Amino acid sequence: MKLRLWRPALTALALISLSFTAFAQAPSTAPPGPATAPAASAPAAPALSTAPVEAAAAPAAAPAAPTIDKGDTAWMIVASALVMLMTPGLAFFYGGLARSKNILSTLMMSFVALGIISIQWALWGYSVAFAADKGGFIGDPMQYAFLKDVGETPYGTQTIPHTIFMMFQMTFAIITPALISGAVVERMKFSAYCLFILLWATFVYDPLAHMVWGGGYIGATLKALDFAGGTVVHISSGVSALVLAFMLGKRKGHGSEELRPHNLPMVLTGVALLWFGWFGFNAGSELAADGVAGQAFINTHIATAAAAMSWIMIEWFKYKKPSALGFGSGAVAGLVAITPACGFVDVKGALIMGLLVSPICFAAIQMKNKLNKYDDALDVFGIHGCGGMFGAIATGLFATDKVNSAITGALGAKNGLFYGGGPHQVIIQIEAVLITIVLAVVGTLIIGKLVGLVTGGLRTSTDDEENGLDVTEHGEVGYSSDTSTVPAFAGVD
Amino acid sequence: MKLRLWRPALTALALISLSFTAFAQAPSTAPPGPATAPAASAPAAPALSTAPVEAAAAPAAAPAAPTIDKGDTAWMIVASALVMLMTPGLAFFYGGLARSKNILSTLMMSFVALGIISIQWALWGYSVAFAADKGGFIGDPMQYAFLKDVGETPYGTQTIPHTIFMMFQMTFAIITPALISGAVVERMKFSAYCLFILLWATFVYDPLAHMVWGGGYIGATLKALDFAGGTVVHISSGVSALVLAFMLGKRKGHGSEELRPHNLPMVLTGVALLWFGWFGFNAGSELAADGVAGQAFINTHIATAAAAMSWIMIEWFKYKKPSALGFGSGAVAGLVAITPACGFVDVKGALIMGLLVSPICFAAIQMKNKLNKYDDALDVFGIHGCGGMFGAIATGLFATDKVNSAITGALGAKNGLFYGGGPHQVIIQIEAVLITIVLAVVGTLIIGKLVGLVTGGLRTSTDDEENGLDVTEHGEVGYSSDTSTVPAFAGVD
Amino acid sequence: MKLRLWRPALTALALISLSFTAFAQAPSTAPPGPATAPAASAPAAPALSTAPVEAAAAPAAAPAAPTIDKGDTAWMIVASALVMLMTPGLAFFYGGLARSKNILSTLMMSFVALGIISIQWALWGYSVAFAADKGGFIGDPMQYAFLKDVGETPYGTQTIPHTIFMMFQMTFAIITPALISGAVVERMKFSAYCLFILLWATFVYDPLAHMVWGGGYIGATLKALDFAGGTVVHISSGVSALVLAFMLGKRKGHGSEELRPHNLPMVLTGVALLWFGWFGFNAGSELAADGVAGQAFINTHIATAAAAMSWIMIEWFKYKKPSALGFGSGAVAGLVAITPACGFVDVKGALIMGLLVSPICFAAIQMKNKLNKYDDALDVFGIHGCGGMFGAIATGLFATDKVNSAITGALGAKNGLFYGGGPHQVIIQIEAVLITIVLAVVGTLIIGKLVGLVTGGLRTSTDDEENGLDVTEHGEVGYSSDTSTVPAFAGVD
Amino acid sequence: MVRIEAIIRPSRLDEVKSALDELGVRGISVIEIKGAGKQKGYTQHYRGSEYQVNLLPKVQLIVVVRDEEQERVVEAIEGAARTGEIGDGKIFVTSVLEAIRIRTGERGDTAIS
């Protein structure tokens, strides 16, 4: 079976490489950098188009000199810091769900993304995502390479220093590959993982971010709506996680041993940091401290609360035991679902999306357990993949220009099905989801295969897996007893 | 004894219900919403009255078009996120103090408030608290129901989107019932707790918030000072906690077994998050990034530092062992005490309040131990109740319009006893405290009784209590060993 | 040997005391308070000089009425909160590295600094650091004593309330002595530690802060560059830690027992909070939400990411095991190194500094292990001392007025060696480093000796050390089992 | 000498310790263990996966006493540890060949007195 999968994948790789070359040669069509007039051709990130309009109301006709607004800047500095904190938050969310012999290995898979992707983003990632569009697929990899010309002068018509916008986007680029790690913990080689996320960020995330927010096909041409990253962040990582889980195979002991979370308070620590940081993620995606940011903020919170409650309600009815893990899982599912919609829907929409996403994700995980075909260890596909798809499509149902006039204005999209826009936007949203899925599946297959060749397989030895990756991959243990040479029990204890 | 308590309580319930009905029919007297001119009749929340004055200095006479200030908005978005983080902070503060077999149950009592109250607030809570005043007691429950008309246009004369103000206030509404949980952990049914906080938020918190900040009796008529929630948040929750502790009875093993905190580093994690988030709580209550916010910020910090030191000094003299729990308890006591005063007093006042609150709370807890009549497990009454009362009254001693001109200006109050205002304000503060106590006691008795009827008693079975609520109520354990079916020791270990 | 050390130390003490007296009598030369015109003689803190220039562009010639900018204020309130959070972050970073029998004692050494130094700063510390210059060494200890005149009116030409600036600086004053604790954990008396940091803050930190940022010799006369505290915070604490480690002697069991970190996830929690808070520390040091803050922000992040990666790369090559502790140690080293440079260098400079600092710190720790002469338990000197020195000197290599025009403008410094400024600035930076080292060594020796006399030795008894300081100094244990009187194993377990 | 190994409920440890104290038995060792037996366990759920847990927290007490004390000690433990509910635990007695007090090198009965 595996062999058959590789063939189309390799073809696709060839195609992708080809197009990369092609784009690189094509002349820049609409450089959104501050050097050239960004006016109408500015990358159609939702925030990009709405915020400046309000901020620079007076000299509306003359976009020549975008000025920095200190209030917006203050908010976006903080928002960037908040999103940065989400990656450690994710680390603890995942870490608590792992077994204690893999706690450090699990934490490191998130933390190392802070190391690798930050540098990748500065060197070329940001340029691939946000420089002048090349064929609707990527940005000019050279234009902002090494953050050349990324200084104080705002990007496009924004009102914050370009550095801050770049940094804000970097934090998204960091957490997305880290999300994937939840599917592969407890058995993937650390070296393979590091290489994988470097390539995945470059060939999957960066182009996708460009396509949606950087002036590429999905955002600027298809005119799909994705306020804060439903497609770019959650569907892409969730689907890639699923593919990678298939490629890696199940953990040793899956099905026979009981693989339970070793530290649920740590999981809730992660949930708390994610929830907190997500305000930066979602409300920050407006790139301004304005009314849309306010709406995005409350939508984020309401959807999360609703999803957390709806998850424990399911458990309450099914098992009579509403669980802490259920609350946390629901909260994350709610955060995921509202992400693409947060700046486009009203509170009612947010509430409904929150209430609905949990049954969907819960069912998806039940299905996984029944099928028993793959071992998506911490349910990245179940929560981020499925929750992300639901959110992206529901955005096409609930979006309304009453909340954000840019929808039918600068963004050129339509209102949602339930808000008088007809099925138009839903279909577009589905198209965006499909493109994302294809890119994620093909990209992950190719990159996973390649990395496996380089690192001699993606998986650690069975022995290493049994002893735990903390000791075998990192040479440490998470919890140590004071009794000198007595390492802590493999348990928390 | 119990029977005798219920009688006046039920009478009070009848009265409360009656007044609710009455108010609901009465025509709205002074709708503070953006639709009508809020000018002088604007809800007299401290922040509401001071911030805009400064912000809109130029067009002072024409309050017709309150404009959004991006600096204020940036700050208040962040402040809301900070206060949201306090609820998880509280969860860890309490969680570490519980025994490990109840760690998740204790965490969940705080986290679930993020779920339940967020939705309650959006549906009707906010409206009850902040819509047009009805008889000084509640706001019109319909006006903002489902957040109708809560959009970008500022509330009253504020300078931030209405959504943000609503969200900021929501975070207060969430943490307040969660505070109560500290008294009832390790034995209260989760179902009973959920129902209790839903009703308590509706019938105790929301009216109280209205009375103090929403244009109701305590703030607008009595003209008591409460900058960030000494009465609304701390006294109300502390007193209710005491009542509920009486209603529930003591934990099994109380007095015979030693019920010690299972994880003090987790307690300090909670303290850190609470301290951090409290800056949003206190300085954010100014609703603007201005000088009063700055003063509130430093007062908060100084009082907290002083209270933490003063608590460990007591321990140092008494036991020769200044403890980490003492530092944390003192810090929280200091945060509680300064809450009503932070925007009204100078640094000297804050320092003195911080130094004094710890001996008071310490003595209250000693008294509890001696009396041995009730089992306020994590000392909610001892710290929030007593610290809150001290803070509310001390506000009447130290408030000075040198720090905040609104005291004798828009708020119509007087300077404190030590700052030339005579005993006037102290007496008013005491009245506010008493009203709060009565409302909390009566409300909790009635609601507690009602909930007990619905859920078949407020307490879990003795067996469940012995086995720990994590397993019996939530079907999980906090810490698991890797040794598959060997659940972690009931201990941390 | 020890005797010989005390002689020069005592001489130095005499000299220091003398100069204090002298300065106290000297008339104030350039009071930077808001009362007098701060114009050119304003304290040359980097931020002070750059931010207002941009903010108050219009009335540039008339510095009479510095106005508050709400965007800057919003950012600086949050930045202060972020830096405050670093001290608990440090507590967890250190706490996880200690053994579990000393977990609370280690945490308390950081937390208590929040208590002690906050009060010290309000009473006299701020005044010593930031009031009118006295002989280039200290500020007038009376001018701002008890925060007299520290209100809403901005300090110097700043655009934020004076209270906020004072608070922001306070958070620096708090964390710096706490940093020292890493060298002395697991054996220093808590009483001795408390007294030590009180005196050290007063006689080492405050004068140093004044000399660098408050208008004193190093900043205003020597014109050394230190954006956010390479000398003031890291070198001073790192060097003092080394001296104190020598004075205390090694821990019992050092060399024979294996003294391993008891909880590495807790270490990573600390790293996460430090990284997050450091954005406030570094970008906040601009005191404004502007382009330089943006640059400082991204430099901070890039250097940290690079240093974390470079540390695990060393481990990867040397042991084939890139470790979580290595990642965390590298991240902190990167944060330390970029601190003095963050607002002065470009991204390339930040990246190089990040990549280089880890090998330097790693080698320093290796050297410590080989020499085996002192027991700097948690490597304060290895990371903060060495990383800080590297950073301070490298600032003289990479600083460029392309990034921050104030370098060659208001600050009167030169560009770095690699940016056309010649060796001038490097030499000045080295001088600043040397002055800092001398002050730290002499100050610590004298204060350490004095404190030892007062508290009857700096060290706990060997028995107490063996039993763990949690029980013996604080009367608590960190982790307790539910089995009533069975305290948790001395181990986590 | 005999080695008395008692497996009891964690919540009875305090009582048992007091009971032994009254008998004059000073030295004991305590271990946190898990036990399965007649006492029924419980079910845990993690995202819908069910885990049947039948190893429950118990405390194991080890007391080495002179032969003649065996009966009294066993009875004291029994009395203090009994709740009458399933899961109270067991006491096992084994024979000890030798006991040594490390501090002094004393052997036999004096080592444990």
Add this chain to the structure above:
Amino acid sequence: MVRIEAIIRPSRLDEVKSALDELGVRGISVIEIKGAGKQKGYTQHYRGSEYQVNLLPKVQLIVVVRDEEQERVVEAIEGAARTGEIGDGKIFVTSVLEAIRIRTGERGDTAIS
């Protein structure tokens, strides 16, 4: 009665429990321990300091059974715990003088049935 003390790999605990269950042995006690033996340990590094760790996580099972069950129980444990790799562990059998069921005060064989 005999006290069978088996030191096994943590990952074999489930199998061993099932095997005993099949034999009808219901009561067992389990302790998490560390063991050193022929199985080689591993090296840890903390900031360049090397720590050689040779105490590895094991699980100790205690089962008290009637003398006649000894062989079957030992064989069941052996079979379920064996992987054939170094580190599988040991079983030690000691003689039990007396067993008491705390709940009922039953003694001897009936205490453990």
Add this chain to the structure above:
Amino acid sequence: MVRIEAIIRPSRLDEVKSALDELGVRGISVIEIKGAGKQKGYTQHYRGSEYQVNLLPKVQLIVVVRDEEQERVVEAIEGAARTGEIGDGKIFVTSVLEAIRIRTGERGDTAIS
């Protein structure tokens, strides 16, 4: 064979392990326990409530050796674990009926060599 159960101070574990290593004893099992005895405990305070703690952290070592090794092993442990202060701990020796190496099925003395 005999089962030597030594209760020692956690801080002496390294020494004891080395001493046994020198004797050629390779296999040991280690358990973290709590012990009460002559050694005095300490007081904890939590918000003014006093908790008297007299169960102190100890380490229990289990070594099964051939009868003839008993004396040498006991002496080695004694020597390495002794500090001379109260609380050094105890060594208890019991008789082992049978030992089995799970990996190979070997029984008796060869199982533990």
